[in-house]
Every structure is written in structure tokens, then in C-alpha cells.
Amino acid sequence: MKEMAFVVSASKLLNHSTLFFWQKRQRPHISPHRHYYLHYLSKRDNTLLLSQSHSPPPPPSTSSLTNKKNSPSPVRAAAASTATAAKMVKAIRVHELGGPEVFKWEDVELGEPGEGEIRVKHKAIGINFIDVYYRKGVYKASSLPFTPGFEAAGEVVVVGPGVTDLKVGDMVAYPGHLGAYSEEQIVPADKVVPVPPSIDPVVAASVMLKGMTTQYLVRRTFKVEPGHTILVHAAAGGVGSLLCQWASALGATVIGTVSTKEKAEQAKSDGCHHIIFYKEEDFVTRVKEITSGKGVDVVYDSVGIDTFQCTHFKVRPGTRLFSPLAEKGSLDCLKLRGYMVSFGQSSGTPEPIPLSAIAPKSLFLTRPTLFHYTTTKEELLETAEDVFANIASGVLRVRVNHTYPLSQAAQAHSDLENRKTSGSIVLIP
Numbered sequence: 462m463k464e465m466a467f468v469v470s471a472s473k474l475l476n477h478s479t480l481f482f483w484q485k486r487q488r489p490h491i492s493p494h495r496h497y498y499l500h501y502l503s504k505r506d507n508t509l510l511l512s513q514s515h516s517p518p519p520p521p522s523t524s525s526l527t528n529k530k531n532s533p534s535p536v537r538a539a540a541a542s543t544a545t546a547a548k549m550v551k552a553i554r555v556h557e558l559g560g561p562e563v564f565k566w567e568d569v570e571l572g573e574p575g576e577g578e579i580r581v582k583h584k585a586i587g588i589n590f591i592d593v594y595y596r597k598g599v600y601k602a603s604s605l606p607f608t609p610g611f612e613a614a615g616e617v618v619v620v621g622p623g624v625t626d627l628k629v630g631d632m633v634a635y636p637g638h639l640g641a642y643s644e645e646q647i648v649p650a651d652k653v654v655p656v657p658p659s660i661d662p663v664v665a666a667s668v669m670l671k672g673m674t675t676q677y678l679v680r681r682t683f684k685v686e687p688g689h690t691i692l693v694h695a696a697a698g699g700v701g702s703l704l705c706q707w708a709s710a711l712g713a714t715v716i717g718t719v720s721t722k723e724k725a726e727q728a729k730s731d732g733c734h735h736i737i738f739y740k741e742e743d744f745v746t747r748v749k750e751i752t753s754g755k756g757v758d759v760v761y762d763s764v765g766i767d768t769f770q771c772t773h774f775k776v777r778p779g780t781r782l783f784s785p786l787a788e789k790g791s792l793d794c795l796k797l798r799g800y801m802v803s804f805g806q807s808s809g810t811p812e813p814i815p816l817s818a819i820a821p822k823s824l825f826l827t828r829p830t831l832f833h834y835t836t837t838k839e840e841l842l843e844t845a846e847d848v849f850a851n852i853a854s855g856v857l858r859v860r861v862n863h864t865y866p867l868s869q870a871a872q873a874h875s876d877l878e879n880r881k882t883s884g885s886i887v888l889i890p
């Protein structure tokens with residue numbers, strides 16, 4: 462495992478004006494801020510709404526990778542003139558749900574890109590907690606076996622018929638197409654975003670899901686502004702690190718929860734003004750102290766059952782308490798008309814709560830997911846544009862703290878689930 466902190470070196474950080482200058486050169490008639498992405502806009506929506514169960518809707522679970530032994534590769538009649546023959550690639554495969562040990566390193570046959578598709582040779586693949594949910598079956602892949610992973614960056618190596626806005630050699634990245642734990646994968650062209658030359662592909666692979674999630678959380682779910690006080694759980698995690706940096710840059714006072722001193726140091730340097738060690742301290746009491754009893758404007762809670770629950774409603778026997786010290790949960794940290802944003806469940810899915818839990822303070826409660834904030838190609842590109850611009854300007858320092866060879870994805874998952882990681886985790890094919 463190789464540790465890499467702050468991989469966005471000064472030389473890679475173009476400021477806004479440099480980025481816009483480069484954009485302007487490509488398409489001078491369009492305003493610099495919107496320029497680079499506009500010609501990638503698709504004519505159709507790529508709506509990704511999925512069925513709702515107890516858990517929030519997962520992203521689409523289609524994948525172009527097929528294990529030769531288990532399912533034959535689909536024959537695609539209309540191959541592009543530029544397409545080459547189907548080939549074998551190495552990938553991580555899940556044949557049965559379970560722990561990290563279910564990952565198998567296998568040869569799989571990659572079909573040829575069909576209408577509107579491209580083949581991408583991955584340079585880097587991001588690991589996300591959602592991959593754990595899929596491996597365990599919390600979210601369901603459409604079939605077994607499947608190749609996990611939703612986030613990667615790489616080079617276009619084959620362009621399918623009907624794709625006019627991408628060419629071989631382009632660097633692209635994507636946040637929502639199952640099958641990323643592979644050397645190469647076939648992706649619908651309208652699901653990728655172009656990676657500006659100033660952004661290292663390893664960084665791009667780290668911010669597709671995590672960075673774009675941060676974007677909608679601080680800019681759209683709740684619009685963070687100067688004067689706000691916010692609580693971020695798991696402040697040193699992949700999303701947490703970016704969330705603290707962005708919210709702090711927007712002028713908010715940031716309170717972050719972490720489990721270790723090392724993570725506290727990172728969160729501090731990411732702009733956290735107050736740190737709470739939530740394994741040892743009652744975070745609700747600490748938030749009240751920090752805010753002089755007022756509470757925070759918004760809680761961003763991705764930990765789930767261990768932090769979200771409020772003991773007023775945790776009366777069923779066997780329900781877990783986060784800590785003997787914590788008698789209440791995230792809802793209790795909010796001020797009047799505060800926003801409860803529950804966007805993940807790394808410790809488990811919170812129990813349902815009654816409406817009466819949010820009535821006493823007229824709270825807002827939402828359980829958002831990235832795929833509902835990027836329902837159209839335009840939304841996808843605008844979100845990516847905002848993330849890349851904030852990296853280029855230095856607001857976001859992407860911490861790629863852990864890299865593993867793609868074949869070692871099981872070790873990476875084990876480390877993530879055991880809370881040994883901070884910042885982003887990347888697999889290198």
C-alpha cells in the first residue's frame with residue numbers, strides 16, 4: 462500500500478483563469494465557465510431513477526463485463542468502424558455476496574462498444590463505501606456474478622457508432638456505471654465527463670463520486686453560506702475530507718467527528734474548526750457546548766445507525782447505542798428549522814423515525830443520493846465542472862491517501878470497513 466498525500470501538486474493546479482483560457486481556445490464562442498462541457502451535452506436524459514426499498518435507491522447496476530465461463534458475451538451487430546475485436550481483461554468479480562474475501566481476480570471478456578458507447582482503459586479506479594454495500598448485498602446488483610465499482614478515470618480506446626463528441630485518446634471519468642473494478646470497461650458515452658488536462662487521472666477517479674456528492678451536498682441539498690455552523694460526521698473520510706474543505710471555504714464554521722488523533726489532524730487541516738472524538742465523547746453535548754446551546758444549521762450524516770438515532774425513539778430492545786455517552790443523536794444537534802441530511806450508512810441503515818421526531822424543531826429531513834442530482838447529462842457535467850474548478854482553484858485538495866493494485870481490492874475493502882483509511886482510496890490497474 463502506497464501512501465500519497467495531496468497528490469494535486471502545485472504544478473497540476475491550474476487556476477481558474479488558466480483553465481478558462483484553455484477552454485476558450487477550444488470553443489471561443491461559448492462563455493469560458495460553461496465552455497468545456499457544453500459540446501458533451503447529450504440530447505437525451507440519462508435518468509437513473511431506481512426502485513425504492515428500505516434503503517435509498519442505488520445507482521444503475523448494468524455492466525458490460527461478462528465472465529466467459531458464466532455468461533456469453535452479447536453479439537453486437539453494429540460495431541463501429543473504429544471498434545476492435547472483443548478482448549479479455551482482468552477484473553474483480555463477485556460470484557457470491559459477502560466479505561472482502563468474495564472478490565475473485567479473473568479474466569473476463571469485454572464486448573465491443575455498441576451504439577452510443579465507448580471503451581475506456583482505466584488509469585485509476587475510486588473505491589467508495591457504496592462498493593461495500595454492493596459486495597454485501599445491501600444494494601443489489603442485477604445479477605451474479607458482477608464486477609463492482611462505480612468510479613474511474615481513463616483513456617478512450619474505442620469509440621462505438623453514433624458517438625460524435627469523443628475520440629480515441631480523450632481522457633474521461635465517470636461516477637455511476639457499475640463495473641469499474643476492471644482494467645477496461647464499456648461505458649455509455651453520455652455517462653462520462655471529460656477530464657481537463659490540469660487534473661491528474663488519479664485525482665479525477667477520486668472525485669467523481671466523492672467530489673460530486675460533496676458538490677450537491679454543500680451547494681444544492683443545503684446551500685452552505687458564511688455564518689452557518691455545520692456538523693460533518695466521519696470528517697476525515699473520502700467525502701468528509703472534501704466536505705469540510707468546501708464548507709469551510711464557503712465561510713461556514715465546521716464541526717467534525719472523527720475516531721482517531723491522526724484523522725483529527727487531517728480534519729483540522731481540511732478546515733474543521735472543532736473536532737469531536739465521537740467514540741469517546743458525547744457528540745450531542747459537545748455540539749451544544751460549541752454552539753452555546755443553539756445547535757447547528759445542518760448535519761451531514763453518512764455514518765447512519767450509530768449517529769443518526771435519537772434515543773427518544775430508540776426504545777426497541779436490541780437497538781444499538783452509538784456510545785454509552787451518547788444518549789441522543791444527530792437530530793438533537795440541530796437548531797430550529799435545521800437540516801438533517803442523512804446521506805450514507807457506513808455503520809448500518811438507521812431505523813425509520815416518526816414524523817413526530819422532526820416536529821418539535823420544525824426540522825427538514827432528506828435522504829439524498831448523487832444519482833438524483835445528476836439525472837441529466839447537463840447536471841452531470843455542471844456538477845463535474847464545479848468540482849474540477851474548485852480543484853483547479855485550490856479550494857479542494859484531494860487527499861489520495863491510499864493506493865492499491867486493482868488485484869488487491871479485497872485488502873482495500875477490508876481497510877475501509879475497519880476504519881483504517883482516510884481521504885480517498887484508489888485502485889491502480
Ligand SMILES: NC(=O)c1ccc[n+]([C@@H]2O[C@H](COP(=O)([O-])OP(=O)(O)OC[C@H]3O[C@@H](n4cnc5c(N)ncnc54)[C@H](OP(=O)(O)O)[C@@H]3O)[C@@H](O)[C@H]2O)c1
Nearest residue numbers: 589590695698699700719720763805806807808830831880
Ligand atoms: N448519498 C450519496 O449520494 C453518497 C455518495 C457517496 C458516498 N456516500 C456515503 O458517504 C459515506 C462516506 O463514503 P466514503 O466512500 O467517503 O467512505 P469514508 O468516509 O472514507 O469511510 C467511512 C468512514 O466512516 C466512519 N465510520 C463510522 N462508523 C463506521 C463503521 N461502523 N464502519 C465503517 N466506517 C465507519 C469511519 O471514519 P472514523 O474512523 O473517523 O469514524 C470511516 O473511515 C458512506 O456512508 C457512503 O455511503 C453517499
